[in-house]
Amino acid sequence: xxxxxxxxxxxxxxxxxxxxRRTMPWDRPERWDQGTLGVYRDLIALRRGEAALRHGxxxxxxxxxxxxxxxxxxxxxxxxxxxxRAAHRPVRLPLGARCLPVYGDAELSxxxxxxxxxxxxxxxxxIWRLARS
Numbered sequence: 017x018x019x020x021x022x023x024x025x026x027x028x029x030x031x032x033x034x035x036x037r038r039t040m041p042w043d044r045p046e047r048w049d050q051g052t053l054g055v056y057r058d059l060i061a062l063r064r065g066e067a068a069l070r071h072g073x074x075x076x077x078x079x080x081x082x083x084x085x086x087x088x089x090x091x092x093x094x095x096x097x098x099x100x101r102a103a104h105r106p107v108r109l110p111l112g113a114r115c116l117p118v119y120g121d122a123e124l125s126x127x128x129x130x131x132x133x134x135x136x137x138x139x140x141x142x143i144w145r146l147a148r149s
Contacts, residue, residue: 020056027052062119062143068093078107082138085109087146094146100138107134115144 022028023040027049030036041047063069068088072095078085083100085107096115098107110131115124120142122135135142 025053025056058119059141066093066095066118068095077109080104080107083107085134096144096146098134098140098142100136100140102138104136104138106136108132109134111146113146113148116147117142118145119143 022030022037026041026047028038028040030038066088068090072088072090072093075087075089076084077087077096082102082104083098085096085098088095088097094113095118096111098120108131110129111126112130114126115132117123120135120140122140122142124132124134124144126132
């Protein structure tokens with residue numbers, strides 16, 4: 017479940033303890049990070065629009081220090097998700113499916129044996145729709 021804390025959605029800064037509880041500038045939208053707010057809005061709309069993200073089961077495919085990969089799925093719908101907090105080693109998965117971009121700009125091209133190599137950049141967040149080849 018996604019979590020937003022005390023102004024994350026507008027780029028409100030703060031480190032630890034009391035510094036992380038700075039006053040929310042409700043009446044000063046010029047101080048908001050519009051790019052960050054736009055990403056949050058896009059992700060909220062994506063979650064609302066994809067039933068598998070709200071009601072689907074979860075299957076872990078890869079977990080490392082800096083990246084996690086999982087599938088959210090329900091009848092007739094499978095979404096592959098990569099969340100990376102930093103650059104990481106490339107992840108190769110034997111998916112046997114076409115990967116159609118839903119969020120993020122990474123195109124995936126399956127190899128002849130059906131494996132795909134996910135992007136290794138970070139921080140990054142990508143979602144692909146899995147379709148049978």
